[in-house]
Amino acid sequence: MNLTGIISISGRPGLFKVIAQGKNSVIVESMIDKKRFPAYATEKISTLEDISIFTYEEDVKLTEVLSKMNESFTDNCPSHKEDMKTLEAALATFLPNWDKERVYPSDVRKIFQWYHLIKQAGLFEASTEETTEAPVKEAKVKAEPAKKKAATTAGPAKAAKPANMKKAAPVKTGSSRGK
Numbered sequence: 001m002n003l004t005g006i007i008s009i010s011g012r013p014g015l016f017k018v019i020a021q022g023k024n025s026v027i028v029e030s031m032i033d034k035k036r037f038p039a040y041a042t043e044k045i046s047t048l049e050d051i052s053i054f055t056y057e058e059d060v061k062l063t064e065v066l067s068k069m070n071e072s073f074t075d076n077c078p079s080h081k082e083d084m085k086t087l088e089a090a091l092a093t094f095l096p097n098w099d100k101e102r103v104y105p106s107d108v109r110k111i112f113q114w115y116h117l118i119k120q121a122g123l124f125e126a127s128t129e130e131t132t133e134a135p136v137k138e139a140k141v142k143a144e145p146a147k148k149k150a151a152t153t154a155g156p157a158k159a160a161k162p163a164n165m166k167k168a169a170p171v172k173t174g175s176s177r178g179k
Helices: 062-072 084-094 105-121 123-153
Strands: 006-009 016-021 025-030 036-040 045-047
Touching (some): 062 105, 105 123
Antiparallel strands (some): 006 016, 025 036
């Protein structure tokens, strides 16, 4: 499961994909309705890779929680609109040591809502395809440094100076007033 570029924006429902980066904003696309808009630096933006769930021992990354959810629930995952006791019992099936005092009920609802959004977007299926392609990419990366090393042993290449290049004119500094 690759959640790179998937973010949450405080005050806005759902998840968003980062499409492009502007001068003082990030262009995002909603995973709910596919609308694009700028998210500015004044908004609180969190990437899903950086979010963790409180447990009694140590914090657990959200990516690990979502992958455990995907393994636990094949078809019968409860909706985020279910009763809170149902959601807490479902969360306890795959994360039994979650801290009930520090994880708010709204956070539990978000986990289940985000799981359904990621499932609908097909990001769980993309992870199985990436694992099969990963060894091929590693082989290409390892071959490239060997080519670069062979090119550098031939000697340094001199940059050709264009014939029509002129020397820059000197810039006068100081004030011409009072002379």
